[in-house]
Amino acid sequence: MIDFTQLDPVIHEKARLSIMTLLTTRSPRAFQDIKSELKLSDGNLITHLRTLTREKYVHETKATAADSARQCTSYEITASGQNAFQTYLKILEAIVRHTKYP
Amino acid sequence: MIDFTQLDPVIHEKARLSIMTLLTTRSPRAFQDIKSELKLSDGNLITHLRTLTREKYVHETKATAADSARQCTSYEITASGQNAFQTYLKILEAIVRHTKYP
DNA sequence: TAAAACACTTTGTAGCGCAAAGTTAATTTT
DNA sequence: AAAATTAACTTTGCGCTACAAAGTGTTTTA
Numbered sequence: 001m002i003d004f005t006q007l008d009p010v011i012h013e014k015a016r017l018s019i020m021t022l023l024t025t026r027s028p029r030a031f032q033d034i035k036s037e038l039k040l041s042d043g044n045l046i047t048h049l050r051t052l053t054r055e056k057y058v059h060e061t062k063a064t065a066a067d068s069a070r071q072c073t074s075y076e077i078t079a080s081g082q083n084a085f086q087t088y089l090k091i092l093e094a095i096v097r098h099t100k101y102p
Numbered sequence: 103m104i105d106f107t108q109l110d111p112v113i114h115e116k117a118r119l120s121i122m123t124l125l126t127t128r129s130p131r132a133f134q135d136i137k138s139e140l141k142l143s144d145g146n147l148i149t150h151l152r153t154l155t156r157e158k159y160v161h162e163t164k165a166t167a168a169d170s171a172r173q174c175t176s177y178e179i180t181a182s183g184q185n186a187f188q189t190y191l192k193i194l195e196a197i198v199r200h201t202k203y204p
Numbered sequence: 205t206a207a208a209a210c211a212c213t214t215t216g217t218a219g220c221g222c223a224a225a226g227t228t229a230a231t232t233t234t
Numbered sequence: 235a236a237a238a239t240t241a242a243c244t245t246t247g248c249g250c251t252a253c254a255a256a257g258t259g260t261t262t263t264a
Binding site: 013014015040041042043044047048051070071 | 251252253254255256259260261262
């Protein structure tokens with residue numbers, strides 16, 4: 001059978017899975033963009049982004065005053081984040097395949 | 103983007119996802135078989151099976167004394183459980199597809 | 205220069221995953 | 235045949251985390 005213990009708990013969480021999926025297609029993305037696109041509350045989003053940042057799956061960049069007047073924090077996926085996500089996706093594929101051709 | 107709110111929280115949980123995957127290929131299965139195959143602790147397994155039973159995704163059958171001397175509880179996936187799981191799998195496929203061909 | 209709008213942060217709580225300990229019943233041992 | 239052991243679940247309790255409501259500091263508008 002599939003080894004479900006391999007399913008990275010950092011990624012296997014609705015909100016973080018959606019963030020990773022979003023950031024995979026285009027990075028970096030601003031906090032506000034992620035928030036509106038994924039319809040997550042401020043508090044919920046920041047905690048998940050913090051988790052992903054702590055795990056070094058995403059990288060945080062705070063815009064300085066020179067860049068723009070208002071503060072703007074952006075996030076992009078890191079190399080190790082991409083690796084972890086690819087591994088995660090392989091298991092998803094295995095699950096789908098397994099249920100189709102058991 | 104993919105609508106992650108559609109991701110059924112009952113299924114989107116490592117242990118329950120593994121149980122659903124297992125029961126999809128062959129039902130019914132005994133408590134002990136599930137436990138040893140998925141390497142879950144007794145307490146952990148029963149709570150997840152209870153959740154799935156409460157949601158009517160699986161059906162519980164307790165063997166009567168006539169069937170066997172020792173008690174033996176078996177679980178099989180229900181029709182609505184299969185439906186829910188198929189819907190869940192469609193989203194998994196969408197995620198995989200999205201990351202491959204964004 | 206108030207006050208309203210942004211862009212995050214912090215805080216509090218409710219709920220859940222998990223395993224250790226408990227319960228009941230059936231074998232096996234003495 | 236009584237006691238001990240094994241089997242098959244169940245219950246209980248803790249620790250963690252997702253989530254939103256309230257808070258903070260800055261910037262723009264009236």
